[in-house]
Amino acid sequence: MKEKEKLIIETSMKLFANKGFNATSVQEIVEECHISKGAFYLYFKSKDALLFAIMEHYFQMIYTSINEVEHADLPPYEKFQKQLERQLTEISRHKEFIVMQIRENAIPFNEKIESLLMEMKRESYHLYSRRLYEIYGPPIEPYIWDATMMIHGFFHSYLETIILDQIPLDFAYLSTFVLRRMDDMVEGLVKSGDEPVMRKERMETLLHVEKAQLCSLLGEASSKTEDENTRVSLDVIKEELEKEEPRKVVIKGMMANLESDPSLRPLLSALKEYTV
Known part of the structure; x- marks a missing residue:
């Protein structure tokens, strides 16, 4: 990404978070960036195109932070805890921007947005399932996708509390707490002998x-x-x-x-x- 493109994206994120997407004009963005309108349209055809670029940039920031832990020489349990903590931290850093999108329904629903959101979900599911298998081994295999969806649900419920309810939480403790609850749930799943709900073929259809x-x-x-x-x-x-x-x-x-x-x-x- 070129420096000027990055400047526009990061400046716009702040403006949109403070004023709202609809209330922020391209003129305000270029003035804040100290560039011309021509320079803006060189990189982005419209505000909607800029918003999509911001979402891509936001996702990449989260993933880059998580990826820094991916290659660390850590036991699987500690690695997953740190990755969950990083994910919470990065999302929380820009919670005002997320609230703006929800409040204004700013995201235009189209094929590109749908594809990006699916990429984000797919990447989360693959990360969670990979870490869970490394922690719990072959006994979790029949329930790997059920466990993945459970931790995904836990995580997003707490995120709503952090972002929408504005309740401050200790991310290091929260990520450890969630993993300890997964210990209990995985033990229960393996002992139950129940048929898994989310079989491999169902997830393959979802993630295809x-x-x-x-x-x-x-x-x-x-x-x-x-x-x-x-x-x-x-x-x-x-x-x-x-x-x-x-x-x-x-x-x-x-x-x-x-x-x-x-x-x-x-x-x-x-x-x-x-x-x-």
Whole structure:
């Protein structure tokens, strides 16, 4: 992302949080950024396009913070606790912006927004299921997606309290508290012998991304990146997916080239089903 583009996004987030999306004009944004309107429209076709870019930027900030813990040499339990704490911290940092979106119903519902929100959900589910399996091992496997949805529900209920009710909570304690409750729930699930509600095939349907949509996302990511190696890897993956029989080994190889870029992790997560 170019510095001027980042400046517009971060300045707009503050203005929208303070004044509201509808009450903030492009003129106010450019004045606050000390740029011309022409410079603004060079990066964003409209305020709606800017809002979408802010959401992407916001998601990437959260994911980058979580990803810093991903490669830390920590036991799975402690790693998950720290990632949940990071997620709470990053979301809370911009809670006024989230409240503005809810209050004004500012998000335009379209295919791009729907795709981004699905990416965010998919990435959360994959993170939670991966960590839960590392902590609890094979006994949790039949219930992995039920446990994933349970912790996801816990997490979002507390987020509503933090963001909408404006109740301050200790994020380190909260993330530890939630994981301890998961210990109790997982023990109960494994002992119960009950049939899981969310079987693997149901989750695969929920998290599936159509090839055409993936190709569109790959093309968009390729057009945005300034790194030539990243662009080549994205283009090769797109070309493979467009074939009648994509070569999994080629896709895997190109995906390995992209893993260092946190902004591409949601896309890589969606691609994984085409490499197994």
